[in-house]
Amino acid sequence: MPAPRMFEEAHARYQINYRHQESEYPDFHAEPLLPHQFSRNGPGLAVADANNDNRDDFYVGAPSGQAGEIFFQQPDGTFRPQKLRLITNPKKIWEPCSLMPTRMAT
DSSP states (O other): OOOOOSOOOOTTTTTOOOOOOOOOOOHHHHOTTOSSOGGGSOOOEEEEOTTSSSSOEEEEOOOTTSOOEEEEEOTTSOEEEEEOOOOOOGGGOOOGGGGSOOOOOO
C-alpha cells in the first residue's frame, strides 16, 4: 500500500506565481573555510496576518540585492503578490520577516 501524500502542488490552486533566484555570490571566495555556501540556503519565509484582515499572508525573502515579496490572501483563498521596495542604504537595511509576529503552538 503506497504511503499517503504529505504535500501537493498548490501554486495553481492558490494562484501563486513565484520563482526564487539565488544570487551568484561565491561564499567560498570570501570565506574559503565555510562548510557550505550559506548564500544558497534558499529564501526565508514568514507567515502572519500582515494587513489585519484575519487571513494568513506570507513573506518570501530575497537574496542580497533583490527585494522580497509579500503575498496577501484574498477572500477566495488565492494570494495577491506585492513586491517590496529594495532598500539600498546599508544603514537602513532590515529584514521584514523579523518584524512579523509568530504563532505559538498550543
